[in-house]
Amino acid sequence: MMAIDFDPQAFRHALHQYPELSNHEAQSARTIAAQLCDFGLTPHTGAGGHGIVVDIAGREPGPTTLLRADFDALPIHEHTQLDYASCHDGIMHACGHDGHAAALLAVAAELCQTPPKQGTVILAFQPAEETGEGAARLCANPLLATRHIDNVYAFHNLPGFAQHQIVVRPSTFACASTGVAIRLYGKTSHAAYPERGVSPANAMSDVMRMLTQLPDAYPSTFSLVTLVHAQLGDPAFGVAPGEATVMATLRSDDNATFHAMQTRLVDHVNAIADRAKLTVDLSWHEPFIAAENSTAHNQVVVNAAQSLGLEVHWLKEPMRWSEDVAEFLARWPGALFGIGSGEHHPQLHNPDYDFPDAILATAKALFCRVITHHHGR
Incomplete structure (x- = not known):
């Protein structure tokens, strides 16, 4: 040969x-x-x-x-x-x-x-x-x-x-890992009259807190949530914000735990948005089992x-x-x-x-x- x-x-x-x-x-x-x-x-x-x-x-x-x-x-x-x-x-x-x-x-x-x-x-x-x-x-x-x-x-x-x-x-x-992008939508208003809009600021804070605490629900396996990006409104002193974005990465060494984390996240985000009278768009990115x-x-x-x-x-x-x-x-x-x-x-x-x-x-x-x-x- x-x-x-x-x-x-x-x-x-x-x-x-x-x-x-x-x-x-x-x-x-x-x-x-x-x-x-x-x-x-x-x-x-x-x-x-x-x-x-x-x-x-x-x-x-x-x-x-x-x-x-x-x-x-x-x-x-x-x-x-x-x-x-x-x-x-x-x-x-x-x-x-x-x-x-x-x-x-x-x-x-x-x-x-x-x-x-x-x-x-x-x-x-x-x-x-x-x-x-x-x-x-x-x-x-x-x-x-x-x-x-x-x-x-x-x-x-x-x-x-x-x-x-x-x-x-x-x-x-x-x-396993995935990126998640959470976008909260309310209503902008003049910064002098924030009560006339629907600000996602408190809900954004609640979402970030929920994400960092999410692994606590799964003590028997490794799980991790890393916040990678957050933005509230636009950089304008005269406008109370009407939109917010939070991005994070979820990880786990167990596929069942990983999928449970995703389900729990969706439930919590929807509940937070409902309480704040916001609409929400949630998307997953670059998923790996x-x-x-x-x-x-x-x-x-x-x-x-x-x-x-x-x-x-x-x-x-x-x-x-x-x-x-x-x-x-x-x-x-x-x-x-x-x-x-x-x-x-x-x-x-x-x-x-x-x-x-x-x-x-x-x-x-x-x-x-x-x-x-x-x-x-």
């Missing part, structure tokens, strides 16, 4: 230089698909937006394993001096999705050389992770929705952990890491951030794990962040060892 000459570091740098936001990853998708074609594979494109799905079949019947990587970027100005820094002003790969995609392509190159002995490996390149939309759309696409999938695996690079350290946790690995790992699949990752001589770190608590690979894990059993980027590496979503090239080989080796476990080589 002809040797495949693929440089995942160079590929990552090319992706990094031309980042694209969620739902706008057209060029990145074309670049990934072209590389898969160069390997001799036949990728399916346009799945769930700009998603790409490709199968690598073994010689014999067997299980089906899906490996997933994301490839969207963030609306952040890059502040690095890299030769391959973002060419798109105000957009950068600040979460390492360029590295996730490059690592999965390295796995594709390896599997083309030494295919699985049995079963099928599906490689899924997913768009729109940052907005919590891409995974659900990709899972609902006929390319995946009708498949029997036995195993799902994905990784995220993790600053703050020793480089190459494999970070694992059975059960919930990453929290919790990423829940199968204990058995988590152990597969642990065993694979140990067989490669990699240090394993067991999380005591879930990550507070969210990852929409949770949609895959809600449908099929599997595991999300982390690979340490370095204890002092710049944090995710920071303008000075860059995916560490050193862990590309670690990700490839671990994925390939997991594939060998399920499929033989």
Whole structure:
């Protein structure tokens, strides 16, 4: 078989230089698909937006394993001096999705050389992770929705952990979260006669207090509400306000608690608005369910890491951030794990962040060892 000459570091740098936001990853998708074609594979494109799905079949019947990587970027100005820094002003790969995609392509190159002995490996390149939309759309696409999938695996690079350290946790690995925007509508009036209007000021205060106290109702699980924005009226000394906006983010490590928080919030907001004779508009944004790992699949990752001589770190608590690979894990059993980027590496979503090239080989080796476990080589 002809040797495949693929440089995942160079590929990552090319992706990094031309980042694209969620739902706008057209060029990145074309670049990934072209590389898969160069390997001799036949990728399916346009799945769930700009998603790409490709199968690598073994010689014999067997299980089906899906490996997933994301490839969207963030609306952040890059502040690095890299030769391959973002060419798109105000957009950068600040979460390492360029590295996730490059690592999965390295796995594709390896599997083309030494295919699985049995079963099928599906490689899924997913768009729109940052907005919590891409995974659900990709899972609902006929390319995946009708498949029997036995195993799902994905990784995220993790600053703050020793480089190459494999970070694992059975059960919930990453929290559920959603943004909520609450808009209260009353009636403006002259500031000299506030009684002639309907001000949402007191109700806005009540909503903010209710939000901060919401987690107290769920002491047995982790839950958090973070107020992120509030605005009362317009900055005009002559006008008593008639509108107010409160925005917050809800999080929990338990999906049932998460949904109960949402229901409780809606009930309380409506009650507050009714008492103040206000109308209310409530909207949810960027929803993520919790990423829940199968204990058995988590152990597969642990065993694979140990067989490669990699240090394993067991999380005591879930990550507070969210990852929409949770949609895959809600449908099929599997595991999300982390690979340490370095204890002092710049944090995710920071303008000075860059995916560490050193862990590309670690990700490839671990994925390939997991594939060998399920499929033989």
